[in-house]
Amino acid sequence: MQVVQSDQPIPTGHVVLSASFDREGDAMPAQGTLSLYIRDRRAAEGKIRTQPGKFGLGGGGLVIGRSGAEPVTGGYPGQRPWAFTGGTVKRVVIDDLAKEAAAAFSRQ
Numbered sequence: 328m329q330v331v332q333s334d335q336p337i338p339t340g341h342v343v344l345s346a347s348f349d350r351e352g353d354a355m356p357a358q359g360t361l362s363l364y365i366r367d368r369r370a371a372e373g374k375i376r377t378q379p380g381k382f383g384l385g386g387g388g389l390v391i392g393r394s395g396a397e398p399v400t401g402g403y404p405g406q407r408p409w410a411f412t413g414g415t416v417k418r419v420v421i422d423d424l425a426k427e428a429a430a431a432f433s434r435q
Contacts, residue, residue, distance in 0.1 A: 328400065331361050333370035342366060391419045
């Protein structure tokens with residue numbers, strides 16, 4: 328299991344959370360540094376390896392606000408769908424998704 332976790336609490340109110348992945352090399356699965364941000368301040372970073380097959384254009388691996396198939400980590404209490412609580416997700420923006428999808432299809 329790979330975990331990149333901030334020790335900073337997420338503030339209340341309108342907050343922008345973001346992540347960036349800086350790939351290192353051309354190996355597959357991709358490896359690099361994942362950085363997590365709260366507002367525009369880096370809150371955590373760590374080396375990870377991506378998990379091809381966990382993401383699908385049909386949305387099988389990209390779910391926001393709940394996790395119905397399996398927990399993200401073994402630490403989730405209770406039963407699925409492990410819905411997000413404690414706030415409202417108003418908007419999700421994924422940059423470079425089209426570029427990543429085109430790159431994935433070009434390798435097939």
